[in-house]
Amino acid sequence: MTIARNAHAIVFEGPRRLSTRRVGLVARGTGEVLVRTLYSGISTGTERLLYTGGMPNFPGMGYPLVPGYETVGEVLQAEPRSGLSAGDRVFVPGANCYTDARGLFGGASSQLYTAAHRVIPIDAALGEDAVLFALAATAYHAIRPTAHAPLPDLIVGHGALGRLIARITVALGGSPRVWETRSERRFAAEGYTVCDPDDDTERRFATIVDASGHGAALERWITHLAPRGELVLAGFYTSALGFNFVPAFLREVRIRVAAQWLPQDLESVRGLVASGALSLAGIVNCRAPMEAAGDAYHQAFEDPTCLKMVLDWSNVQ
Numbered sequence: 366m367t368i369a370r371n372a373h374a375i376v377f378e379g380p381r382r383l384s385t386r387r388v389g390l391v392a393r394g395t396g397e398v399l400v401r402t403l404y405s406g407i408s409t410g411t412e413r414l415l416y417t418g419g420m421p422n423f424p425g426m427g428y429p430l431v432p433g434y435e436t437v438g439e440v441l442q443a444e445p446r447s448g449l450s451a452g453d454r455v456f457v458p459g460a461n462c463y464t465d466a467r468g469l470f471g472g473a474s475s476q477l478y479t480a481a482h483r484v485i486p487i488d489a490a491l492g493e494d495a496v497l498f499a500l501a502a503t504a505y506h507a508i509r510p511t512a513h514a515p516l517p518d519l520i521v522g523h524g525a526l527g528r529l530i531a532r533i534t535v536a537l538g539g540s541p542r543v544w545e546t547r548s549e550r551r552f553a554a555e556g557y558t559v560c561d562p563d564d565d566t567e568r569r570f571a572t573i574v575d576a577s578g579h580g581a582a583l584e585r586w587i588t589h590l591a592p593r594g595e596l597v598l599a600g601f602y603t604s605a606l607g608f609n610f611v612p613a614f615l616r617e618v619r620i621r622v623a624a625q626w627l628p629q630d631l632e633s634v635r636g637l638v639a640s641g642a643l644s645l646a647g648i649v650n651c652r653a654p655m656e657a658a659g660d661a662y663h664q665a666f667e668d669p670t671c672l673k674m675v676l677d678w679s680n681v682q
Contacts, residue, residue: 380418389464406435406496433473434459447481502626522577
């Protein structure tokens, strides 16, 4: 039986203080699996806030903490009734298994324990692209496709989240338009159109999804809504949001906040990927060995051409 007592992890020791060091692991509990990490993604939303200290306080917050909720790994140990076997490739949306660091997210560790029901078996052929499952589930949750919620006809932002929202919208039969202010991000549209908002000033949209996180532009997006249109806030906003009432009043707008993805969102995404309707390829465009984590986080947060950074853990013991 494999018994892991410690692991090599990325640790946020405090705001803007990143280290890579050994952390202790709690004993494996009933119903938990042991996973060896192969790849992990860096979130430019949640992890940036944790790194800078800008994350609002909520239960479980504090330092030191192990970040990350986009882990792809290989099962080392599992109970037979879990439905998993050693060698299975899985996606793990974080863990909380450390003795000397918080595991509020907890996926950036060379080995980890987590409940078997949280682990998602995946096709090994997806490779590093599988780190995108959580972000794709976030995108799916923002769209919330139901008979009473039309698919978005405008998506603001063509970063990793915006691309996934657009791709899922197309996979579900929609024809979205995407606005992106940065010219270096207006590439690789698959089944939809990307343009500068200034080139599209006369259009009106029934449903707008903001994936930019740019709260200061909220009023601008409202003015592009059709009567009784809906604005979905899919980003994370750390500053107070505001807008003039009259434009919203004249349109009778609805504003919806898209929160954390749910397990059924992740299952829906897995089904779309398995069927071939949704591709995760081409969004990961930056890679680094885990040993270079400090530089990798800086690039992920500061380089606008870096859509998604993946850390490779293959050389970490």
